[in-house]
Amino acid sequence: MAIQVLGVRETQDELIDAVVALGDRYTRTLGLMTPPAYRKMAEDGGLLAAVEAGEVIGYALFGLPKTSPHVRLAHLCVAEEHRGKGVARLLVRTMCERHPQRLGIKAKCRRDYHLSGMWTGLGFVPRGEVRGRGRDGEILDGWWLDLGHPDLFTDVGSDALLVVAVDHGVFAELRGRNPASEAPESLALDAGWLSDLVELTVTPQLVRDVRDVADGEERRHQRAALHGLRQITPDAGAVVHRSAELLRAVRESYPDLSADGALRSCVQYVAETSCAGLQVLVTRDPLLFQVADIAWEVTRVRVVSPSVLITHVDELRQAQVYRPADLMGTEFATGEVAAGAEDELVAFFEQSGGERGSAFAERLRSLAGDSVAWRRELLRDADGRPVALYVWALDGHTVNVPVLRTATHRLEETLARQLLFMLKRLARECGAQLLRITDPCPSPVAKTAAGVDGFVAHDGGMTALLVDVCGSAAEVGAAVGGVAQGMGVKVPALHADLPAEIASMMERSWWPAKVTDSLMPSFLVPIEPRWSTELFNVPATLIPRNDVLGISREHVYYRSSGHRNESVPARLLWYVSKGTAGQQGQMVIGSSRLDEVVVDAPDTLFTRFEHLGVYGREQVRATADNSGRAMALRFSDTEIFPNPVTLRRLNSLAEAQGLRLSLMSLSKISNSLFQTVYEEGHRRT
Secondary structure, three states, X not given: OOOEEEEXXXXXXXXXXXXXXXXXXXXXXXXXXXXXXXXXXXXXXXXXXXXXOOEEXXXXXXXXXXXXXXXXXXXXXXXXXXXXXXXXXXXXXXXXXXXXXXXXXXXXXXXXXXXXXXXXXXXXXXXXXXXXXXXXXXXXXXXXXXXXXXXXXXXXXXXXXXXXXXXXHHHHHHHOOOOOOOOHHHHHHHOHHHOOOEEEEEOXXXXXXXXXOOOHHHHHHHXXXXXXXXXXXXXXXXXXXXXXXXXXXXXXXXXXXXXXXXXXXXXXXXXXXXXXXXXXXXXXXXXXXXXXXXXXXXXXXXEEOHHXXXXXXXXXXXXXXXXXXXXXXXXXXXXXXXXXXXXXXXXXXXXXXXXXXXXXXXXXXXXHHOOOOOEEEEEEOOOOOEEEEEEEEEEOOEEEEEEEEEOOOOOXXXXXXXHHHHHXXXXXXXXXXXXXXOOOOOOXXXXXXXXXXXXXXXXXXXXXXXXXXXEOHHHHHHHHHHHHHHHOOOOOOOOOOOOHHHHHHHHHHOOOOEEOOOOOOEEEEEEOHHHHHHHHOOOOOOOOOOXXXXXXXXXXXXXXOOOOOOOOOEXXXXXXXXXXXXXXXXXXXXXXXXXXXXXXXXXXXXXXXXXXXXXXXXXXXXXXXXXXXXXXXXXXXXXXXXXXXXXXXXXXXXXXXXXXXXXXXXXXXXXXXXXXXXXXXXXXX
8 A cells, every 4th residue: 555644733632642753762862742732733734644554654844934945854754664665755745845935954963873785775964063961962963955045054053952941851861870761751851853943051949859868879970970061151130039029029019929939949940040141940840830920020021831831932932032022121322432432341341262352342443443444333231331342344245244232131132133234224224235244243133133144155245235226036136146156155046936935035135136926925904103103113102112123123013803914924015094182193104024914812812923013911812703703913124115005106106007906904916016016115316
């Protein structure tokens, strides 16, 4: 009987159970995976089963990251008695056929399994290596199967680490002498495919708990294992204050809960995690879960189980990396670096890559005295503390950035992402075609953010292409080709009808490019002036708000749950639907890229996207319809038009294309109308 490859849905319990049973046969090589993780990946479209005569003989388990352009292969498993039938090849081919819009498939495999012949035979090529985080520190080979799309996206969507704290219970299950077989969800944290996604860290409370282990041999073993993880050192005074704040909140909510040593230990874990600037604490402790809501309300620390961490790693990682909501109400100021202040900055910006502080200060001084008109910009927080430093100058069609540093700060990742987009906007305003970061020792956080933001390694630095073209693939390709030729890079020919996901990656990587003959759709979104003001400061508030960092890189907008043929990814045009006293309305003010559409209960949406938004919980609830659900539109890379397009002009442009617009709710529009309105909004004369 022929082998069939089936896409497994989360409702197919028997099929999922059979896949889990097969995976459990090979945990020694695959690593542990909990049943909820299989089910979540099935829900997201990431589980294929190979079936012969009603029997599951193989499967592929994979992730489809929303912020990265590849398929992340976690398990490729074939029952030993059915190997040699081409099952693995069939599973890989089906993955490629079902996800042709992805750039390729990433996999990781222990080198000591000696499976390079298998991966090569399936068409994969080696791509780097990493050290695993298991107890034996194994080496994992990276493997890549390219799906044949344009190759200027090699570094797009770098897998930035989600850094989390673990409590002693999880640590002991992972690193104790006798790993707890009854806790497979903890052991799953050592899975190879998570190696470059999650970093586990040690808090002072964990060290104290290890000290208190009664069994001497076990205690020594755990102490030795501590050295394999990074230890975080939050400010002790801040921890004391935060612990007291948490304990008060717990007592108010649970007056009958005894404030004994166990509760104080739980509170200490949350406080140390928060004061270290982390947002995730991993535990299996029922008491910690009991106070999880309080931990979130007071400290914005998420208390999660290992299985939740594994199934929501991308979502949690994104929330860690970018938290624009935390920037609200935080005053930043920018100014030129004063002459003679170079030595003072050394203490704030970590020197990596072997660069000494004196050399860093001397390089800063040399840029001030150079014949090139370098701008040395310093960003400070409300307390006057330096948090970011960058130096730039325009050279022809290139903006060069020889210094890019971010200081250790609870919002460092967010500031880095915001700063990079600010530099892109600046370069565009200068008419540049390239943004080149040549800092020999950029801050690690800034370097990781650049990888996510479409920069590619080139000539010892990192370079982003700026393609200010809204047009066909041929037009965008011609513009890219001219710039890439100067870089010595060959660009494949682009064609019409590119998959939406590939077009979206191009538009993100080559911002502000728009590929209008692709399959990426466009929508017109009516928005009330109050929310347009909150999100974009258009219409502007009477009291000017701090706009040093520009519009937030990523935001969320809520509306009723009724679908209007929304699809992701897509382009959005924002139409301010009406005016109020003293405010303009009825105009298209800008565009964004739509990254995600989620329909759920308002409280669930608020918890999931609170780190992005200007909305409060009650405001999200108010958007729900009779079904009790609301819709969240997560969008990014907003451009405000220099020339808003009035309603009269909008209707005129639509009528010229034989179109009639619906302005009462979100509606799909043609890409040709999007292009016409976009060009009108950016018209310079």
